[in-house]
Amino acid sequence: MSDLKRYLVPWIDQVKPYDTEDLVVAWSRPELKRMMINENPIPPSEKVLQAILEAAKRGNRYPDNGPRLRAKIAGQYDLGPENVYISHGSSEIIDMVMRLFVTPGDEVLLPNPTFSLYSIRARAVGGSVVAVDLTPDLQYDVPAMLRAITPRTKFIIICTPNNPTGDFIPDEDLMKIVELGIPTMIDEAYLEYHPEHESKAPLIRQFNHIIVAHTFSKAYGMAGIRFGYALADETLIGYFRKMQVPWNTSLLSIAAAEAALDEEEELKRKAAYNNAGVEYVCKELSKITGVKPYFSHGNYVLIDATDAGVTGKEVVDYVFEKAGAMIKHFAPFRGRSGFFRISLGTHEENSLCVQAIKRFFENRKKEKRA
Numbered sequence: 384m385s386d387l388k389r390y391l392v393p394w395i396d397q398v399k400p401y402d403t404e405d406l407v408v409a410w411s412r413p414e415l416k417r418m419m420i421n422e423n424p425i426p427p428s429e430k431v432l433q434a435i436l437e438a439a440k441r442g443n444r445y446p447d448n449g450p451r452l453r454a455k456i457a458g459q460y461d462l463g464p465e466n467v468y469i470s471h472g473s474s475e476i477i478d479m480v481m482r483l484f485v486t487p488g489d490e491v492l493l494p495n496p497t498f499s500l501y502s503i504r505a506r507a508v509g510g511s512v513v514a515v516d517l518t519p520d521l522q523y524d525v526p527a528m529l530r531a532i533t534p535r536t537k538f539i540i541i542c543t544p545n546n547p548t549g550d551f552i553p554d555e556d557l558m559k560i561v562e563l564g565i566p567t568m569i570d571e572a573y574l575e576y577h578p579e580h581e582s583k584a585p586l587i588r589q590f591n592h593i594i595v596a597h598t599f600s601k602a603y604g605m606a607g608i609r610f611g612y613a614l615a616d617e618t619l620i621g622y623f624r625k626m627q628v629p630w631n632t633s634l635l636s637i638a639a640a641e642a643a644l645d646e647e648e649e650l651k652r653k654a655a656y657n658n659a660g661v662e663y664v665c666k667e668l669s670k671i672t673g674v675k676p677y678f679s680h681g682n683y684v685l686i687d688a689t690d691a692g693v694t695g696k697e698v699v700d701y702v703f704e705k706a707g708a709m710i711k712h713f714a715p716f717r718g719r720s721g722f723f724r725i726s727l728g729t730h731e732e733n734s735l736c737v738q739a740i741k742r743f744f745e746n747r748k749k750e751k752r753a
């Protein structure tokens with residue numbers, strides 16, 4: 384047996400792999416309601432499926448880097464194809480920026496809580512994560528972020544709307560970060576649910592250190608197909624290309640993305656369906672004493688049940704057992720341990736989940752009275 388430790392990068396032990404256990408359970412038990420990982424409950428359209436099938440017929444050939452698709456994406460933002468890097472989901476962009484900017488011991492600044500993959504990929508390249516708590520009302524604490532900057536801060540992540548809290552960072556706060564000149568990724572993974580809210584893409588014309596990331600995993604509903612993209616200054620995209628693994632986007636995902644872009648009405652329909660679900664969940668759960676849902680611009684709702692005297696895990700376990708719905712609890716934040724998140728499902732699934740949560744709290748009330 385070789386002594387692997389002698390050869391491995393020394394920081395590997397601090398890397399915790401992204402936990403996919405929930406997905407293993409969900410795929411092996413299709414009867415469960417998948418409301419734990421911010422997927423879209425609506426499957427791809429017929430047109431997208433046809434495009435994938437056509438592309439698969441040429442599956443013996445290597446793909447190019449999607450010049451037509453990049454031009455189409457660029458056109459949405461009045462940019463050029465040279466400003467677009469297409470990727471295997473936006474997770475690849477997250478990994479890419481760490482490989483490009485972070486060396487062992489460098490610091491990556493991000494909010495807490497936020498999407499867990501940022502820290503995982505920062506640590507995978509030996510980076511240190513500097514996570515700055517959101518304010519008690521779950522807004523970006525920009526003064527605290529500015530205070531946390533050091534000479535080793537090599538990268539900043541702004542997720543807007545933030546996962547899991549669902550709110551946008553205000554423009555003036557964002558600009559305080561942007562104007563630092565430190566490479567920053569603005570992750571707009573959920574923006575397509577609220578197209579009335581303008582993308583920060585125009586910033587890339589003015590600032591060569593800004594990257595705007597998008598994904599087709601959310602409003603477009605193509606998480607399993609894997610497609611995302613980054614927008615940035617042409618020079619920075621050139622560095623992405625130096626670092627990239629070729630053929631990162633398959634013929635199938637390029638074809639699917641192109642077809643999906645042509646279906647504007649389908650995207651609107653999916654967004655409206657989701658947004659109605661968000662309204663419903665927030666309205667119903669806010670009727671329960673001590674339970675606070677945070678209105679979300681994404682496809683998830685974060686709920687704090689601390690004031691009802693329960694932990695997020697207790698709610699999650701009950702909903703799994705009684706309704707077969709997989710939802711997710713969160714680590715305690717600012718001493719509050721009642722956080723859990725519902726990823727929106729179909730309207731039927733949302734209703735079953737909400738009913739189960741209501742029953743959980745009714746039962747507790749009865750138990751207390753008894």
Ligand SMILES: Cc1ncc(COP(=O)(O)O)c(C=O)c1O
Nearest residue numbers: 472473474498546572598600611
């Ligand atoms: C904020 C954010 N960014 C990126 C991603 C990753 O998406 P993709 O499927 O494009 O890799 C997620 C997934 O949940 C997310 O929440």
